Amino acid sequence: MIPASNTLDRARIPKELRFFSGAGCGYCRAGYKGRIGIYEVLPMTPALEKLANLNRPADELMAQAQKEGMITMKQDGYLKALAGITTVEEVLREARMD
Numbered sequence: 317m318i319p320a321s322n323t324l325d326r327a328r329i330p331k332e333l334r335f336f337s338g339a340g341c342g343y344c345r346a347g348y349k350g351r352i353g354i355y356e357v358l359p360m361t362p363a364l365e366k367l368a369n370l371n372r373p374a375d376e377l378m379a380q381a382q383k384e385g386m387i388t389m390k391q392d393g394y395l396k397a398l399a400g401i402t403t404v405e406e407v408l409r410e411a412r413m414d
Contacts, residue, residue, distance in 0.1 A: 318395075322385040328395045335397060335404055352401055354411055356389035 318325050358364070358381050367377050382388075387395075393407030 318387055318391055319382060319385065321383075322387065325385075325387050325391070325395065328399070330398055333398060334400070352396065354389050354393040354396060354402070354407065356387070356392065358386060359384075 318329070320326070361384055363380055363384065364377060367380055388411075390407060390411040393402065393411050394404070396402045397404045397407055
């Protein structure tokens with residue numbers, strides 16, 4: 317789930333949810349043409365820097381980052397699947413971590 321406070325990424329969710337599947341090329345009929353990255357970026361903020369300097373656990377830093385609007389690699393992948401850029405199967409295969 318993308319936090320309600322992250323209006324920029326929440327705006328990427330279409331009103332009508334449609335998912336797509338890869339058609340493959342004329343030769344293999346099962347693959348993908350081209351590649352697109354799915355990303356997880358952790359911008360360093362004063363609050364995160366403070367937690368890191370206090371040697372707080374990674375899950376605490378992740379919770380703070382998500383509170384500040386960071387989305388996970390899997391969330392970025394799902395947004396791209398909803399946009400028809402990739403498939404849910406590809407996201408699940410490549411973004412195994414939450």
